[in-house]
Amino acid sequence: MNARDTILQRIRENQPAGAYPLPDLPSFPFDDGGDLVACFLRNLVAMGGHYYDGTINAAMAELFPDAAVIASTVPDFSGNRAITSGTEAGQLADVDVGITRASVGVAETGSVLLVDENLISNAVAYLAQHLIVLLDRASIVTTLQDAYRRPEFHQYRYASFHTGPSATADIEGVLIHGAQGVRSLTVLLT
């Protein structure tokens, strides 16, 4: 017998008897303090994220005036580094600012969901030094449980919740942004 069949056979011999039914998943009430968007932004900031109140052009001019290499995956802003599905990750290594659009925001955690179709090349969201994420305020859901009821997880080959920037506190608990991935993440509501 091959490994697969041996493992499956042993599992079936050893599985605990008893029904152990799969429970239904209830929805729990979520207290957003009366303002879902404000709740989202509050939690985003607590996780080290920023938000910018204004247009993408204003954001770029104010936050990253010196950015030399900009890779944009949104029509709202044209960068100067082309990004297609054929782009090798290595071609994105020197990107200063990446710009993309999220499909969902989660108020409970301040997370944004990035999917492969919007990212065009997944690596841009990690290799860029800074990331700007556009989010339609109507796409903000309450909790992670609500988020997981969305179709994205059945549609895309890659979907990732980003909650603030790359972070580590592996040395003595001192928090550092930009451990390996982006040094900052800024959300812009549209």
Place this chain on the structure above:
Amino acid sequence: MKESHEQRRAKDGLPALLHEALGTPDDGGAKSGSGERLTHGEATSRPLQPPPPERQPRGAKVHHRRPVDHNEAAQRFIDAPRHEKMHDERLWDLRQKRDRQMHGIPEWETLRELASSIKQHTLAHLGDHLERFEAQASANGIHVHWAQDGAEHNRIVHGILSDHGARRLIKSKSMLTEETGFRHYMQGVGIEVIETDLGERIQQLDDEAPSHIVVPAVHKLRSDVAEVFARTLGTDPNNDDVHYLAEQQREKTRPLILGADAGMTGANFAVAETGTFVVCTNEGNADLSANVPPLHIASIGIEKLIPRIADLGVFIRLLSRSALGSPITQYTSHFRGPRHGGEMHVVLVDNGRSARLGEVDFWESLKCIRCGACMNTCPVYRRSGGLSYGATYSGPIGLILDPTFDRRRYSSLPFASTLNGSCTNVCPVKIDIHKQIFAWRKALAETHDIGLGKQALMKAAGAVLSHPKLYRAAIATADGALKVLPDFAVTNRLNTWTQGRDMPEPPRETFHQWYERTHGGEEGAQ
């Protein structure tokens, strides 16, 4: 003048530090745009003072086939007070952060119940769920492999890498690959493996195992890291600034990431419904490993299965809150298929799990989602350091997993516990950890697998417990939950073992009773 605990607490509403001398006004950690100190991820609630350098205590001495002497290594950790206090403080703080998150979610107990039931269901029907996962993943274009043990896993991965002529592999942290001795194997076949998580990279460069399943280098001080980086990466040996050290690692790892032939990750969850696997990190290093090289291999223990995407709502809400007291990890990534032009492989690994499934007393340990909460709360773990267990897994979860890999070598570990039940109280999937530890003591005694002499056994956890004043002070001031049976733990020690079958009773108060009585820890909470 120095502020008292109470004055400080009154200002920020946080519990007092366990070791007051570690307090400091600022640690230079990241702040929000408006200048607030941030505490997400594994960051401490309060800034801590960097302790002066001190020689790092090393872990348990490993002798082939001789049982690990946890007590001996624990004593050496305690004898390095700067390390021990920092370790104790940081892990206790993670526990406190976890409690605050718990209090913010009224449905917390219901989520734990759901998580436990979902895992029980999955394990009781694991064969079906694995087959479904395999079918879905294959349909999505993922190559699925099966490995009976660690050696087979390593061979399979080696085969995939050889097929692609891959010479350098970047990887994110995975306890499974620690189980399989993966890096050691790859070194033998000439494939370079680069860990990309900061803590794991520190441990790799220092040739040490991770001491904690979530924060692998938590037992090290910044001065230790500066020494390791100076020796291995050529950084300035006199600069132990944490920002400098982290930035050096980023800069030195980036070219290795860009030049890698393949990337490897573990998985926190694998979803049968869609063939998706999920990886949670704070650094984004798993996503770099998966998305930069053309080839992605994921090693997944067969117990990681869950049935439905919607179940993730329960588990992701619990995981990082339990682990770090942070609402979610910075990155929670869902892989359902290879990206354009890329190739994706999954290796499903048994390595003892299917056998454990058949053990009436122990199968529920397979519910574990590796959050580390039981370690953070454990008074023995906090004061002895993860490497003192001399095993892949340490702390309470280690006590019940390690003997399944090698009964004799890890025969003394189930005695490195006070059976205070705190681990069980915090476990997000409701594993009755302390009862399993107790059951292991019985099982090992019955089969005469206890390898240490009687004297040594009586000392198990003795180094930690022989400082009853410190131990009592720590639990009395800081933890309502730990009031469960402290007297039992301290006065009974472990010598009742010598009376044969006359084992100490497990704690009488269950979590439910405790919760009812204290409303989830209000009693005695600081």
